[in-house]
Amino acid sequence: MNKIRIGIVGYGNLGKSVELGIRQNNDMELVGVFSRRDPSSIKTVTEGVSVYHIDDAKNMTDQIDVMVLCGGSLSDIPEQGPLFASCFNTVDGYDTHAKIADHFNKIDKIAKDSGKVCIISSGWDPGMFSINRLYAEAILPEGNTYTFWGRGISQGHSDAVRRVKGVKDAVQYTIPIDEAIEAVRKGDMPEFTTREKHKRVCYVVMEEGADRNQIEEDIKTMPNYFADYDTEVHFVTEEELRKNHSGMPHGGLVIRYGKTGINNEHSHTIEYKIDLDSNPDFTASVLIAYARAAYRLNKEGVSGAKTVVDIAPAYLSSKSPEEIRKTII
Amino acid sequence: MNKIRIGIVGYGNLGKSVELGIRQNNDMELVGVFSRRDPSSIKTVTEGVSVYHIDDAKNMTDQIDVMVLCGGSLSDIPEQGPLFASCFNTVDGYDTHAKIADHFNKIDKIAKDSGKVCIISSGWDPGMFSINRLYAEAILPEGNTYTFWGRGISQGHSDAVRRVKGVKDAVQYTIPIDEAIEAVRKGDMPEFTTREKHKRVCYVVMEEGADRNQIEEDIKTMPNYFADYDTEVHFVTEEELRKNHSGMPHGGLVIRYGKTGINNEHSHTIEYKIDLDSNPDFTASVLIAYARAAYRLNKEGVSGAKTVVDIAPAYLSSKSPEEIRKTII
Numbered sequence: 001m002n003k004i005r006i007g008i009v010g011y012g013n014l015g016k017s018v019e020l021g022i023r024q025n026n027d028m029e030l031v032g033v034f035s036r037r038d039p040s041s042i043k044t045v046t047e048g049v050s051v052y053h054i055d056d057a058k059n060m061t062d063q064i065d066v067m068v069l070c071g072g073s074l075s076d077i078p079e080q081g082p083l084f085a086s087c088f089n090t091v092d093g094y095d096t097h098a099k100i101a102d103h104f105n106k107i108d109k110i111a112k113d114s115g116k117v118c119i120i121s122s123g124w125d126p127g128m129f130s131i132n133r134l135y136a137e138a139i140l141p142e143g144n145t146y147t148f149w150g151r152g153i154s155q156g157h158s159d160a161v162r163r164v165k166g167v168k169d170a171v172q173y174t175i176p177i178d179e180a181i182e183a184v185r186k187g188d189m190p191e192f193t194t195r196e197k198h199k200r201v202c203y204v205v206m207e208e209g210a211d212r213n214q215i216e217e218d219i220k221t222m223p224n225y226f227a228d229y230d231t232e233v234h235f236v237t238e239e240e241l242r243k244n245h246s247g248m249p250h251g252g253l254v255i256r257y258g259k260t261g262i263n264n265e266h267s268h269t270i271e272y273k274i275d276l277d278s279n280p281d282f283t284a285s286v287l288i289a290y291a292r293a294a295y296r297l298n299k300e301g302v303s304g305a306k307t308v309v310d311i312a313p314a315y316l317s318s319k320s321p322e323e324i325r326k327t328i329i
Numbered sequence: 330m331n332k333i334r335i336g337i338v339g340y341g342n343l344g345k346s347v348e349l350g351i352r353q354n355n356d357m358e359l360v361g362v363f364s365r366r367d368p369s370s371i372k373t374v375t376e377g378v379s380v381y382h383i384d385d386a387k388n389m390t391d392q393i394d395v396m397v398l399c400g401g402s403l404s405d406i407p408e409q410g411p412l413f414a415s416c417f418n419t420v421d422g423y424d425t426h427a428k429i430a431d432h433f434n435k436i437d438k439i440a441k442d443s444g445k446v447c448i449i450s451s452g453w454d455p456g457m458f459s460i461n462r463l464y465a466e467a468i469l470p471e472g473n474t475y476t477f478w479g480r481g482i483s484q485g486h487s488d489a490v491r492r493v494k495g496v497k498d499a500v501q502y503t504i505p506i507d508e509a510i511e512a513v514r515k516g517d518m519p520e521f522t523t524r525e526k527h528k529r530v531c532y533v534v535m536e537e538g539a540d541r542n543q544i545e546e547d548i549k550t551m552p553n554y555f556a557d558y559d560t561e562v563h564f565v566t567e568e569e570l571r572k573n574h575s576g577m578p579h580g581g582l583v584i585r586y587g588k589t590g591i592n593n594e595h596s597h598t599i600e601y602k603i604d605l606d607s608n609p610d611f612t613a614s615v616l617i618a619y620a621r622a623a624y625r626l627n628k629e630g631v632s633g634a635k636t637v638v639d640i641a642p643a644y645l646s647s648k649s650p651e652e653i654r655k656t657i658i
Contacts, residue, residue, distance in 0.1 A: 020591055024470045045591060101654045121658055128464070130658040131642050132601075135457065137657070138618040138645035139611075141353045185604075260614060262349055262374060266606035268614075272461075273602070275514075277595035282468075285589060285597075289467040307658050309643040310650075313460050316467035321639075325430045328466070329450055329459045329636055 003029040004295045006288075007064040007088070009054065009080055011035045013248070014093070015070035016045050017284035025288060027318050031064050061087045066291040069093075070284075078103070085110040085118045085305075089294040091287050093123035100126065100307075108305035117298040119306045122290045123283040124274060125149070127308055129254050132272035134309050136256035140268060143258025146184045148176035148197060152250025152279060160225045161202050164218045166210030169238065171245040173201045176252065184255045187267045194228040201232045203245050250279035289316040332358040333624045335617075336393040336417070338383065338409060339400035340364045342577070343422070345374050346613035347397050354617060356647050360393050390416045395620040398422075399613075407432070414439040414447045414634075418623040420616050422452035429455065429636075437634035446627040448635045451619040452612040453603060454478070456637055458583050461601035463638050465585035469597055472587025473518050477505035477526060481579025481608060489554045490531050493547045495539030498567065500574040502530045505581065513584045516596050523557040530561045532574050579608035618645040
């Protein structure tokens with residue numbers, strides 16, 4: 001069997017996780033990492049991985065089946081998505097929810113012209129959580145869906161804290177509020193305020209001589225990021241931060257509560273819950289499964305942009321349809 | 330917009346739940362119920378529903394878009410599945426796991442000849458649980474998947490208890506063992522015996538003068554059904570049984586525990602959990618969503634047998650692709 005030949009575009013945390021994840025899928029092989037940096041300056045996590053300048057990719061279209069785009073959603077994917085869609089099957093984890101429709105339309109046009117399959121907004125939210133929101137709503141049309149995130153580290157919020165005057169380093173956890181989850185399960189169909197669903201907990205290393213009260217005040221009142229939440233600020237040493245908060249855990253759950261029956265007398269809940277030691281590893285694992293789907297769809301002659309809900313689950317599995325029917329159904 | 334015209338074949342608990350469920354989907358309408366019984370003897374749950382003899386269906390191919398097959402897996406579906414596949418799009422909930430591959434092959438041939446889409450083994454297990462087993466395994470290739478059922482009533486086991494000498498009526502609950510679920514979440518990757526995953530709890534109404542100890546002994550030692558489980562037998566009055574155990578609750582969960590990282594140092598769990606007041610209502614709700622998918626796929630020119638993993642999630646939603654990208658992704 002020919003292996004599916006994967007390229008990684010962008011070599012940050014996510015790119016490194018894709019590198020490791022491919023090793024768990026024996027129908028795939030990693031052709032190389034593509035970066036804007038000088039290839040000679042990059043040391044890959046595993047040995048024997050080729051590193052290329054991103055500009056070399058366009059000359060390697062016959063060597064790579066799917067490019068996994070591992071850049072950020074703010075500026076990398078909007079630029080690299082269209083560029084790579086013009087000559088490769090791609091998978092990206094574009095996660096700016098408000099702009100997904102635009103991103104889709106832009107990529108769709110290019111991918112249809114190039115005859116490639118480009119799967120956008122894969123990962124877990126958007127991604128697996130989107131799929132679960134859709135299934136649950138389709139099955140239980142009369143009900144409410146709730147998404148909770150965490151306990152986990154939010155990179156954007158951690159960065160925001162780090163920009164506060166007097167803060168040397170910081171990590172921010174988003175934590176769903178247990179009472180809110182219980183209220184959903186119980187069938188209260190609550191309308192939550194922002195504050196009622198999640199709280200935010202910050203671990204902060206101060207710069208020498210900084211004003212602890214001022215830092216706490218500046219964080220807690222920061223608009224958009226913290227003002228609408230109950231926020232805890234804990235001051236820790238650099239060593240404590242490194243020792244206890246250097247991982248990248250995350251997770252969350254999608255719950256739908258719905259009713260059926262002659263008078264809506266029957267209640268049902270559907271919950272999809274993930275608990276992750278490493279957010280980038282899990283996101284990479286989802287992207288890799290969708291890389292398999294992109295490859296197979298394109299082999300069938302499909303082209304254009306797709307989101308995760310456009311793709312039948314079986315395309316993600318390395319098992320044959322017969323094996324799936326025998327062992328999974 | 331033309332509504333999707335649905336027929337119900339078989340009018341037991343599941344058929345009645347499909348009748349009610351269709352009312353929650355305003356892109357659908359119920360054309361009628363088809364039964365082997367004399368139509369005049371059937372009173373439908375809601376008013377104004379036409380009831381036909383099952384033999385009349387073949388003359389109504391131009392009036393019905395999808396037939397939802399609501400008979401049992403033991404003898405109804407094996408007979409009615411092929412019959413209806415020859416002239417209708419169908420959805421069934423065939424749940425004899427060991428024979429799904431055969432059922433698929435038989436229906437696939439007929440449906441390809443007739444140009445119809447026939448979705449088999451929909452519902453929750455097989456069905457939504459199958460989908461979740463597939464996704465979870467594809468995302469986390471190195472790990473183990475566990476399925477737990479309950480707390481819920483097993484019809485087959487309840488029937489088995491009712492056949493015991495001296496038993497007037499009975500209900501049997503399948504209950505997953507909490508310690509087993511916790512062990513999976515913790516990452517022990519346990520290999521469970523049957524007894525370690527589920528227990529069985531029976532509520533029994535005795536016939537007058539029956540031997541209580543003998544009944545308990547006969548149930549607990551019954552091969553296949555109870556001998557391999559820890560089984561509790563509670564004796565109750567007819568009134569207690571009716572009052573406390575006349576519902577049809579069920580549920581369960583699929584959990585996958587998997588590892589990633591350079592040395593498998595990161596653990597992840599994916600859990601899909603349902604908690605249902607009414608097993609037939611929920612099963613019906615899944616079948617109805619797949620009826621929408623069958624209709625749409627057939628409109629696109631697709632034919633043949635499909636299982637739930639062969640169908641992209643978006644086909645289940647009444648929302649347009651644009652709406653899905655804006656509100657669900």
